[in-house]
Amino acid sequence: xxxxxxxxxxxxxxxxxxxxxxxxxxxxxxxxxxxxxxxxxxxxxxxxxxxxxxxxxxxxxxxxxxxxxxxxxxxxxxxxxxxxxxxxxxxxxxxxxxxxxxxxxxxxxxxxxxxxxxxxxxxxxxxxxxxxxxxxxxxxxxxxxxxxxxxxxxxxxxxxxxxxxxxxxxxxxxxxxxxxxxxxxxxx
Amino acid sequence: xxxxxxxxxxxxxxxxxxxxxxxxxxxxxxxxxxxxxxxxxxxxxxxxxxxxxxxxxxxxxxxxxxxxxxxxxxxxxxxxxxxxxxxxxxxxxxxxxxxxxxxxxxxxxxxxxxxxxxxxxxxxxxxxxxxxxxxxxxxxxxxxxxxxxxxxxxxxxxxxxxxxxxxxxxxxxxxxxxxxxxxxxxxxxxxxxxxxxxxxxxxxxxxxxxxxxxxxxxx
Numbered sequence: 001x002x003x004x005x006x007x008x009x010x011x012x013x014x015x016x017x018x019x020x021x022x023x024x025x026x027x028x029x030x031x032x033x034x035x036x037x038x039x040x041x042x043x044x045x046x047x048x049x050x051x052x053x054x055x056x057x058x059x060x061x062x063x064x065x066x067x068x069x070x071x072x073x074x075x076x077x078x079x080x081x082x083x084x085x086x087x088x089x090x091x092x093x094x095x096x097x098x099x100x101x102x103x104x105x106x107x108x109x110x111x112x113x114x115x116x117x118x119x120x121x122x123x124x125x126x127x128x129x130x131x132x133x134x135x136x137x138x139x140x141x142x143x144x145x146x147x148x149x150x151x152x153x154x155x156x157x158x159x160x161x162x163x164x165x166x167x168x169x170x171x172x173x174x175x176x177x178x179x180x181x182x183x184x185x186x187x188x
Numbered sequence: 189x190x191x192x193x194x195x196x197x198x199x200x201x202x203x204x205x206x207x208x209x210x211x212x213x214x215x216x217x218x219x220x221x222x223x224x225x226x227x228x229x230x231x232x233x234x235x236x237x238x239x240x241x242x243x244x245x246x247x248x249x250x251x252x253x254x255x256x257x258x259x260x261x262x263x264x265x266x267x268x269x270x271x272x273x274x275x276x277x278x279x280x281x282x283x284x285x286x287x288x289x290x291x292x293x294x295x296x297x298x299x300x301x302x303x304x305x306x307x308x309x310x311x312x313x314x315x316x317x318x319x320x321x322x323x324x325x326x327x328x329x330x331x332x333x334x335x336x337x338x339x340x341x342x343x344x345x346x347x348x349x350x351x352x353x354x355x356x357x358x359x360x361x362x363x364x365x366x367x368x369x370x371x372x373x374x375x376x377x378x379x380x381x382x383x384x385x386x387x388x389x390x391x392x393x394x395x396x397x398x399x400x401x402x403x404x405x406x407x
Binding site for chain 2: 144176
């Protein structure tokens with residue numbers, strides 16, 4: 001596949017259809033600039049600021065854009081909040097839809113058949129494979145991203161984190177907790 | 189189409205096997221695959237729905253034995269051929285032999301940040317009022333289109349409740365095939381696991397999809 005991709009890039013470059021330097025910028029963007037720290041900042045702010053949390057619930061696209069996170073695969077955002085009663089899980093059964101603007105590029109497992117096939121029929125079992133056992137009576141809501149809305153899970157704020165700053169809180173927010181396959185880390 | 193991509197509820201694919209501290213890329217070629225796919229897409233010859241349809245049109249055995257970036261590259265070659273940018277001879281030789289169609293635009297490095305930050309919004313105004321309201325019971329249609337659709341098989345012919353009325357969005361079933369965008373209202377529709385999966389379903393589970401208006405009928 002390495003040779004096949006190299007050949008394709010060569011053909012398109014020679015024909016003047018693509019700029020290989022543009023590829024370098026794209027790769028750098030998603031390796032170093034756009035990733036789950038963006039989403040963690042959103043969640044930490046929602047934990048710290050009730051007005052922001054309300055805005056995020058009402059109009060996630062605007063609330064997230066206010067922190068500077070916009071763009072490709074984040075054009076239409078919806079935040080879904082975990083509660084004592086309900087745990088949220090996000091999947092794209094049909095392809096690999098994922099909120100790039102807040103989580104970056106999706107991990108391999110998110111795009112692969114085991115997760116995509118099982119998340120909608122056995123989410124409890126799926127989540128257990130990530131080392132998380134939900135209480136048997138906890139409701140699970142799975143959001144299948146079949147259109148252009150992109151979902152961000154807002155995990156529950158861990159106990160014992162009252163005095164923490166937004167930056168300290170953001171360190172507790174894992175990528176998986178914003179997909180729903182994990183929970184936020186406990187306070188250290 | 190009832191293609192290999194439509195995975196909800198399928199069985200036998202094994203464990204999820206999440207990788208600890210997974211890197212964004214597992215090989216150098218994956219970086220180039222991402223970049224070639226995005227820069228080629230930026231020529232503006234096809235839209236996201238057409239590219240999704242090309243990926244799901246891979247033969248099932250090919251789709252299931254390919255990594256996601258491999259799926260992207262295989263589909264991209266097909267899109268480039270379809271739109272006259274490369275030929276089978278180019279691909280076989282690994283070199284630019286035949287002339288190419290003229291692209292609408294070429295994405296230059298200096299424009300990448302602005303283009304990525306802008307994204308490609310798919311919301312469009314719809315003149316007609318929304319046919320369904322939040323809280324309304326609806327049933328998804330049962331159809332088996334040979335072209336592109338975003339109504340997954342597991343959620344066809346199922347009764348659910350409108351959880352949210354969204355906005356007007358480009359209709360992928362038409363947009364994937366070079367027709368007009370034909371925007372329609374999109375709704376988040378939620379189903380009980382019992383409705384979707386029947387016997388043995390998890391009583392604590394609900395699943396929602398985002399459905400275009402023409403996927404739905406009143407109950």
